[in-house]
Amino acid sequence: MSDNCYLSEALYVGLCDYIGTPTEVTARREVMDMKEEIMEPLEKHICCRKMETGSHREGFRFQSSDVDTMLWYTNYEVITNLKRKKRKSHKAQSSDSDPSKHSRILMEDTDTPGFVRLRHLKSPRKEDYDLEPYVVSFNGRDYISNVKWRQIILTLMVKNNSFNHAKIHGPCANGFIGDIEHDYAACFHCSYWSRFPSDLKKIPNFKGVFDDISRNGCHIVPVGSKRAGVENELEWRLSFSQAEQKLVYSMNHTQFLCYGLLKIFLKEVVNRDKEEPFLCSYFLKTTMFWMMKKIGYTDWYPRNLLNCFMACLAFLIDKVGRGILPNFFIRKNNMFAAKLTTAKGKCARECLFQELKRYHNMGLTCLLQSSTLKKLICNNLSGIYPIIYKKDHIIDKSAADTDICLKEEIYRLSLGENVRENYFILRFTILLNEPLTEYKTLTLQKCTADVLVHTAFLYLNTSTVSTNKKVYRSDRLIGNLLKLAGRVGDASCLLYLALYYYRTCRYREALHVTALVKSRLTQPYIMFSAVDRERYNESVGGWSLSKRMQKAWADLVCLKKDIYYIQELDLEQKLSKENSQPALLISPYVVTDMLSVLCNYRLGNRHQCLQSMTDLQTLMLKDVHLRTIDISWQILGICQHVVGDLNGAFQSYQKSLRQEPFNKIQNASKYRIAFTLNQLFRN
Structure with missing residues (x-):
């Protein structure tokens, strides 16, 4: 095997880890495609369609990537x-x-x-x-x-x-x-x-x-x-x-990685330290389309990755030298034309032409000018990537690594904002009568759970029923919506049912649900902010994706800004909303212990209440989701305040105030500190 082939394979595997394996890229695209399908009936009803575009939609997840959205009436x-x-x-x-x-x-x-x-x-x-x-x-x-x-x-x-x-x-x-x-x-x-x-x-x-x-x-x-x-x-x-x-979706994975390689090279080498660069990412996409037409489909394979990259670089040099890059769909549209209307633009083109020729003359060593590409090549030659490469194809990552990628994609989705929007989403779910891929099915399942929870609390907060019969029907409807969400959602989804039971003073039912959730969250294979990959692969590797989400995935509890959930967190929601925070995000472990403390206190179970308080304090010291630690300390303070430990509450509120303000609840912490001090002075 030639050095070029060997280096191509090394870079191919490195790019699969950095950009994504074929499975990960497919999952990203299908999750976004499913979201558009879910939202389409609603968007048609309100006469406003949306479509995500750009590199994020294509399947890239660069840290610097922006999110591009087009909308039209x-x-x-x-x-x-x-x-x-x-x-x-x-x-x-x-x-x-x-x-x-x-x-x-x-x-x-x-x-x-x-x-x-x-x-x-x-x-x-x-x-x-x-x-x-x-x-x-x-x-x-x-x-x-x-x-x-x-x-x-x-x-x-x-x-x-x-x-x-x-x-x-x-x-x-x-x-x-x-x-x-x-x-x-x-x-x-x-x-x-x-x-x-x-x-x-x-x-x-x-x-x-x-x-x-x-x-x-x-x-x-x-x-x-x-x-x-x-x-x-x-x-x-x-x-x-x-x-x-x-067209990007039609690329094979070598073509997609070559496109990503061009993007990295442009950002970290060609456009480095340039305030107004001549080349942009869209020019690279156009280059890829022209090269897909020029180079035969069978020539795009892992061992030929670097030859394809150098061919793309040569194509760019030719077009920059001529000052003409035709649009792939409208040939008469020279995409460089606007850049060349000024003397500054013409000078930038000439400098870029000389620079690109210099990189091309360097051969493959030009890639080492990029810190990312240099690291990818060296790391792969050291054999540290969790990917196996064999006979021109990738043997994918483990179930844990792939599921982490899929979970991130699905859990960042947001859907309906009111009852009417949720109605259209649920209607789509019910009337859907077409086969779906595994990734699309999982996306639909998670979105359905989220919409059911949202709808239940929206209905609860807007309901004005007064007669016993209507109250019973309303309660039954809300309970059924939340139970159904718990059946199709992840391991932490039932916590919303526990919150509803607590709000309606059914403390024993809330404790029963909380205990069930806690047993799920304490499994050694649970995937939350981190996961034990070895145990996860051993325990759930043979399960379907749907079962993995229901039994082994957990998510932050999301309390949306315009919905009232429980009295104890109402102040935090209101003041967080004033700081433009769309929702309070809380660790499910913290919510579980919080409800255990509050329910046992309301029932007069002093021993169980103190045990739950100890569990919550222990959790704060070793196992809290770091991004949301501000609200976690705040909740510990609230629980201490409720049971009468004013000194402990004062210290917890102060610790909340010292954390990074992820949930933007500083004003709530200051208010509770002042209120606690007032009570301490009176006592």
Whole structure:
């Protein structure tokens, strides 16, 4: 085996650990696909569709990756001509659309390839008048302004206290939730696009993909060309994000890792220390598409990874040298054109051309300029990766490693915010009548459990029933929803039923549920913030994914900001909400011991109450979820306060105040400290 082949294999395995194995990438994509399927009925009902795009949607999980989302209103229909031709292939055109349901917008070509104008075709519809604030006149006709339209999302983002540092960035409104950067683009959707280059349909590995792409059409995003140095307000850029996603999905794993390798090389080598780099990540995606067309599908295999990378680098050098990079879907659109409108841009292109040639002349040693790639190669040659490579394919990671990845993907999903949204999600779940993959089934199962819990407490908080018969029916409904959630959810999901029993003064029932949850959480194979991989693999490796989640997975208890759960934590929820925190997140172990303390205290079981208090104090010293330790100390203080240990409560509140403010409950801690001191002085 040549040195190149050996190094390719080493890097392939390293990238599988850093970027993801085929199984992990598939799981990430299918979880996101399932979320979109779940939300589609609701989005159609409210006439606003969402689609996640970009590297996160494609399956990458780089630490610096932002989350890109496109949204569009379905009551605005973009058409490509005004002629009424009744053809099945043009279902979405004006001939088959219902003018009473859709306001029409005509897409007009411009002199700039890849950019169009959106002409507003007025009718007596109310929605047409809603567009008036975003329309400008040009040559006696009304066109939608890209500048005005993208202000919609920025305004919404500024009003939403969850986002920090909101601003306009290209066609998007950009903001941060915590450390994660989010880009939202309000766009329009053209549901049919027939202008894809015909030669692409003949490529074997693209077979079938382009027919699907044509049926899904394209999007139009609010940003104009800058060929004259100033953005054209009437121009909108054509976006083929759906098509690009499908092409990335069609990549084999070597192609996907080569794409990731280019991304790492760009960030850590080519664009290092550059304030305004010439190359961007989207240019690399376009490069990959062109190289997938140029290099035969069978040549993309692990031992040839580095040869493929060098071929991509050579392609980039050629295009940068010429100053021309054609868009993969619109060949006349030179994607470098906007960069070359200024003397600064032309100078940057020439410098980049010389730099890329230098890296290419270095050969494979250019990869060592990247700290990440250097580490991946060296670590793999040392044999420390938990992945086995054999005969050009990966023998995947252990069940524990794969499940950790899957659990992270599923547990970061958020769905309905009110009863109406939850209704559509549950309706989709009930009426779903199609086979699902294992990952999609698990995603649906977890989402169903979350929605059942959310719906139960929303109904409890909004219910105004007064008669005994209605109260009984309401209680039975809420209890059944929470029990069903406990059956389909993870090992900690039943804690919501215990919270409900405690709130309704059924302390013995709450203790029974709490004891059941505690027995599950103390199993040696449980997967929460950490997991004993060896025991996990031995104990649950042969179980189905569904059973693994129900018996071996645990999650933080999530108390959403607008829902009342129990009196003892109401203050923390309210003051956390004032600090723009969407929910209180608490370790299930802490909630279990908290309910044991409170229930036993209410029942007068002094010995059991003190034992549970000891368990909670011991837990604080050795086994608390570190990110949520602020609320954990706060809960210990609350329990001590309830049972009369004011000195202990005072110390616990102080410790809560000294922790990293993950749940943003500092004001609640200060209030409880003041209240406790007042009681101590009076005593």
